[in-house]
Amino acid sequence: MKSIRPIEGRSLATPLSKLLLFLAVLFSPSVFAVSPANSGQILDLTATSAGYISIMIFVLAYLLVMGEEVIHLRKSKPVLVAAGLIWGIIGFIYVQNGMSELSEAAFKHNLLEYAELFLFLLVAMTYINAMEERRLFDALRAWMVGRGFSFRTVFWLTGFMAFFISPIADNLTTALLMCAVVMKVGGINHKFISLSCINIVIAANAGGAFSPFGDITTLMVWQKGVVHFAQFIDLFIPSLVNYLIPATIMSLFIVNRTQLVQEDEVIVKRGAKRIVGLFLLTIATAVCTHTFLGLPPVLGMMTGLGFLQCFGYFLRMTFDKSVAKKRKQAEIAQDKKRLSYLGQVVPFDVFTRIARAEWDTLLFFYGVVLCVGGLGFMGYLSLVSEAMYSHWDVTYANIAVGVLSAIVDNIPVMFAVLTMNPDMGLGQWLLVTLTAGVGGSLLSIGSAAGVALMGQARGIYTFAAHLKWTPVIALGYVASILVHLWLNASLF
Known part of the structure; x- marks a missing residue:
C-alpha cells in the first residue's frame, strides 16, 4: 500500500483537523456515557465527562461575569450561552438514554420559577x-x-x-x-x-x-x-x-x-405621588394574593401593572387639558422656567418605562x-x-x-x-x-x-x-x- 507523505514537511494534522477531531471526540456518545439507570430515575452525572464539562462552562461564564468592569462584556451574555450549553448537554444525554421527558420536565420547572x-x-x-x-x-x-x-x-x-x-x-x-x-x-x-x-x-x-x-x-x-x-x-x-x-x-x-x-x-411631573400610592397598593395586592389566596405574588404584581397602565391612560387623556391649564397659570405669573418646562413635557407612556427596565x-x-x-x-x-x-x-x-x-x-x-x-x-x-x-x-x-x-x-x-x-x-x-x-x- 502506498504511503502518504507530508507535503513540504508539514504535518497533515492542521489546526482545522485538530479542531474537528476534538469536536468529534467531545460530542461522541462515549464521552457522555453514564451508568445505566432504572427507568424514570434521574441520572447522576456528577462523575461523568458531561458533568465536568458543564462545571467548566459555568466557571468560565462566571469568570467573564466577574470581569465585566474590565472587559466590558455585559454579564447576561456569558450566562445565557452557558445555560444553553449546559441544558443542551443534559438534553443530549437523556435522549440517548430514552428519558427526554425527564429533562424536559426539569427544564420547564426551572423556567417556571424564573x-x-x-x-x-x-x-x-x-x-x-x-x-x-x-x-x-x-x-x-x-x-x-x-x-x-x-x-x-x-x-x-x-x-x-x-x-x-x-x-x-x-x-x-x-x-x-x-x-x-x-x-x-x-x-x-x-x-x-x-x-x-x-x-x-x-x-x-x-x-x-x-x-x-x-x-x-x-x-x-x-x-x-x-x-x-x-x-x-x-x-x-x-x-x-x-x-x-x-x-x-x-x-x-x-x-x-x-x-x-x-x-x-426640580418640577415634579403630574401624577408622581399617585404613582407612589399605586406602587404601595401593588405591593399590598401581591402580599394579600400570596397570604390570603395562596397564589403566587406575581399575580398581584401583574394586577398592579394593570393599575399603572390604567392610570397612564388617564394621564394621556387629560394631558392636553392639564398642560393648557398650567401654561395659562405660568403666563399669568410670568414664570419663564415653568413655561419652558411645559414646552418640553410629553405624555406618560407606560411601555416606555417597561422598555427601560x-x-x-x-x-x-x-x-x-x-x-x-x-x-x-x-x-x-x-x-x-x-x-x-x-x-x-x-x-x-x-x-x-x-x-x-x-x-x-x-x-x-x-x-x-x-x-x-x-x-x-x-x-x-x-x-x-x-x-x-x-x-x-x-x-x-x-x-x-x-x-x-x-x-x-x-x-x-x-x-x-x-x-x-x-x-x-x-x-x-x-x-x-x-x-x-x-x-x-x-x-x-
Whole structure:
C-alpha cells in the first residue's frame, strides 16, 4: 500500500483537523456515557465527562461575569450561552438514554420559577422607572443638596435613606440615587465621596435584607415560601446593626464641615405621588394574593401593572387639558422656567418605562437560574448540600454562604441554597437570608449596588478603597449574625 507523505514537511494534522477531531471526540456518545439507570430515575452525572464539562462552562461564564468592569462584556451574555450549553448537554444525554421527558420536565420547572420572578421584577422596575420619569427622585436629590447640610450629616442622611428606601425600591436604584447626592455635595473631596459610597452600599444591602422587595435574594426566599412576608421583619434589628457599626466607625474619619451647593429647582411631573400610592397598593395586592389566596405574588404584581397602565391612560387623556391649564397659570405669573418646562413635557407612556427596565439584570437572572438548575439536575447541588449541611454545623454553613456571596453574586448562591432545600428551621432560613443579603457588602463586587457605584463614581470609589474598610464591614457582619442568634433564638 502506498504511503502518504507530508507535503513540504508539514504535518497533515492542521489546526482545522485538530479542531474537528476534538469536536468529534467531545460530542461522541462515549464521552457522555453514564451508568445505566432504572427507568424514570434521574441520572447522576456528577462523575461523568458531561458533568465536568458543564462545571467548566459555568466557571468560565462566571469568570467573564466577574470581569465585566474590565472587559466590558455585559454579564447576561456569558450566562445565557452557558445555560444553553449546559441544558443542551443534559438534553443530549437523556435522549440517548430514552428519558427526554425527564429533562424536559426539569427544564420547564426551572423556567417556571424564573418566569414568576421575572414578571415580579419587571413590574417593580417599571414602577421605579415611572417614578424616575415623573422626576420624584430628582426632587428628593435637589431637596437634600440644597439644604446646606455638613459632610457628616449628608453621610448619615444618605446612609439612613438608603437603608429605609431600599426595602421598597431595589437596592441598586437606591444606591445610584444617594450616590448622585454625595457626588454633588462632595465636589473635589474624594475621601468623603469614597466613604459615603461605601456607606451607601452597606446601607442599601442591609436595608434590602429585611424586606422581600429589597433584593432579588429575599424575593426568591419569599416566593419559595420558606419565609412568610411578616417574618422578614425579624431581620430588621440585625440588619440595622450590620449598617450602624461600620457607619459609626467610618463617620469618625469625615471632616465635619459644610459646603453649600446650589441645586436648581426640580418640577415634579403630574401624577408622581399617585404613582407612589399605586406602587404601595401593588405591593399590598401581591402580599394579600400570596397570604390570603395562596397564589403566587406575581399575580398581584401583574394586577398592579394593570393599575399603572390604567392610570397612564388617564394621564394621556387629560394631558392636553392639564398642560393648557398650567401654561395659562405660568403666563399669568410670568414664570419663564415653568413655561419652558411645559414646552418640553410629553405624555406618560407606560411601555416606555417597561422598555427601560434593567434587561441585562433580568437576562442575567435567567442564565443563572438555568445554569444552577442544570447543575442541580446533574446532581452537583446534592453533593454541595451533603458537604455543607450534613458535615458542617448549619449555622456555620449559612455564615459561609454570606462570605461566598461577597465573591460570587448572591443570586446564584441563594438560588443554589433554595434548590438544595436543606432541612432548616425558620431561624436558619432567616440567617441565610441575612448573610446572603449583607455579605455582598464585604467587597465592592459583592453586590449590584457596589458594582454600579464603581461605575458612577469611577476612579473615586474603587475596589481597593472598599477593601481598605472590609475589616470594619466584617465587624458589622459578625455583629448582625450574633444579634440575630440572640434576638431570634426562639426561631431556631
